[in-house]
Amino acid sequence: MTLSMMISGPRQPRNDIDVYLSPMIEDLRLLWNDCIEVFDAYEKVNFNLRALLFCTINNFPAYGNLSGYSVKGYHVCPICEENTSYHQLKYGKKTRYIGHRKFLKCHHPYQRLKKAFNSCQEDRTAPPPLTGDKVYNRVSHVEVTYGKIV
Amino acid sequence: MHVEKNVCDSIIGTLLNIKGKTKDGINASKDLVEMGVRFELQPQPHGKRTYLPPACHTLSKSQKISFCGCLRGVKVPQGYSSNIKSLVSMEDLKLIGLKSHDCHVLMQDLLPMAIRGILPESVKQVITHLCLFFNVICTKVIGPTRLDDLENEAIIILCQLELYFPPSFFDIMVHLIVHLVREIRICGPMFLRWMYLIERFMKIFKGYVKNPYRPEASIVERYIAEEAIKFCTTYMSKVDAIGISRSRYERRQEGKGTR
Numbered sequence: 001m002t003l004s005m006m007i008s009g010p011r012q013p014r015n016d017i018d019v020y021l022s023p024m025i026e027d028l029r030l031l032w033n034d035c036i037e038v039f040d041a042y043e044k045v046n047f048n049l050r051a052l053l054f055c056t057i058n059n060f061p062a063y064g065n066l067s068g069y070s071v072k073g074y075h076v077c078p079i080c081e082e083n084t085s086y087h088q089l090k091y092g093k094k095t096r097y098i099g100h101r102k103f104l105k106c107h108h109p110y111q112r113l114k115k116a117f118n119s120c121q122e123d124r125t126a127p128p129p130l131t132g133d134k135v136y137n138r139v140s141h142v143e144v145t146y147g148k149i150v
Numbered sequence: 151m152h153v154e155k156n157v158c159d160s161i162i163g164t165l166l167n168i169k170g171k172t173k174d175g176i177n178a179s180k181d182l183v184e185m186g187v188r189f190e191l192q193p194q195p196h197g198k199r200t201y202l203p204p205a206c207h208t209l210s211k212s213q214k215i216s217f218c219g220c221l222r223g224v225k226v227p228q229g230y231s232s233n234i235k236s237l238v239s240m241e242d243l244k245l246i247g248l249k250s251h252d253c254h255v256l257m258q259d260l261l262p263m264a265i266r267g268i269l270p271e272s273v274k275q276v277i278t279h280l281c282l283f284f285n286v287i288c289t290k291v292i293g294p295t296r297l298d299d300l301e302n303e304a305i306i307i308l309c310q311l312e313l314y315f316p317p318s319f320f321d322i323m324v325h326l327i328v329h330l331v332r333e334i335r336i337c338g339p340m341f342l343r344w345m346y347l348i349e350r351f352m353k354i355f356k357g358y359v360k361n362p363y364r365p366e367a368s369i370v371e372r373y374i375a376e377e378a379i380k381f382c383t384t385y386m387s388k389v390d391a392i393g394i395s396r397s398r399y400e401r402r403q404e405g406k407g408t409r
Contacts, residue, residue, distance in 0.1 A: 008366050055337065057343055057345060059151075059152050060152060060322070060323075060326075071322075076322050077322065077325055077326070077329075079329045079332070084325075087185075087317065089177070089181045089317060089318060090180075090181060090184050091176075091177040091178075091180040091181050091184070092177045092178060092181050092317075092318045093177075094318060094321075096317050096318060096319075096320045096321065097320055097321070097322055097324070097325040098312055098317055098320045100305055100308040100309050100312060100325070100328060101309055101312075103305040103308075103328055104302075104305055104306070104309065105302065110306075110309050115187055115188075116187070116313050117187065117309075117312060117313070118185055118186075118187060119185060119186040119187050129332065
């Protein structure tokens with residue numbers, strides 16, 4: 001099932017996105033708690049249909065909206081998190097994310113080069129990505145008030 | 151999807167030195183000096199003016215003409231992509247009005263062709279490898295045993311990009327290339343999730359807007375009208391179904407001609 005929706009307006013909805021998502025939540029609740037009876041045309045029998053939200057596909061800014069994760073600033077990468085290596089450019093006045101050498105395998109020749117990269121050797125290792133349990137522990141204490149901000 | 155599109159935009163902007171889109175410039179050179187690398191690129195004051203030495207990715211005017219001329223001569227099969235020729239401006243030597251699917255086609259096939267023989271061997275190799283990487287992860291069949299190699303390849307490509315391109319090139323979209331292979335491992339092949347289909351469909355919606363003050367309402371109105379007509383035509387015999395129009399060349403293949 002694909003749900004297509006258009007959120008209008010010159011500004012982002014922020015927390016008010018709950019208002020737009022509430023019809024979908026209602027449907028999902030209905031489809032999960034008390035399932036509905038649907039006719040299967042191939043086997044010619046009725047069956048109980050249940051549905052759940054499996055995954056969402058969105059672009060990077062909308063990712064911040066939906067998951068509540070930061071998509072700007074220093075710790076911007078949703079997978080590296082606090083270990084995102086950033087560099088603030090003094091003249092360009094931008095934050096840039098260089099330092100991909102830490103993802104290389106150990107003792108790769110690139111890690112010893114200085115002048116070619118950022119004038120120092122690389123001794124960091126790639127951060128381990130989050131697992132499902134870790135994410136659950138982190139978000140289980142989060143308290144959210146749903147609905148429109150008045 | 152937007153990773154590919156944004157990386158394509160910044161590569162083309164930097165190569166062709168398009169004003170407003172290029173990641174290179176006087177500030178990028180100053181930043182390199184501040185980081186303590188590539189001193190040969192630092193800005194040199196000549197009286198009132200400042201001279202910026204050409205970097206390895208800088209194209210001369212004749213090279214830009216060769217780049218744009220290659221893209222202008224491209225002919226593709228019907229329905230493969232939009233008309234690439236109309237995107238190239240030979241007067242300003244830049245690409246205008248790239249849609250996301252155009253960037254996809256450029257990145258998959260055309261960019262490695264266009265940079266042949268105009269860039270130094272090393273830079274050309276990195277960009278070609280990047281394009282090949284995107285080509286491989288977009289294939290319909292991808293073996294799980296290949297994923298480890300692909301992940302290492304993506305990291306090495308990014309390190310090589312760091313060698314040749316200025317630091318201002320590396321925004322978050324370039325960084326996210328590292329994690330693309332991890333996504334494939336978790337969620338399956340890319341072509342199922344990348345929304346080029348929807349993005350192309352947006353163009354159809356955009357055409358529905360008649361009253362620019364209320365774009366959403368006119369989209370809804372005309373979409374419902376079209377759906378109603380679609381429903382009615384199912385009850386009529388001898389009527390063509392509405393939807394994607396047939397190409398004129400298809401009829402010629404059937405022997406009917408275009409006129």
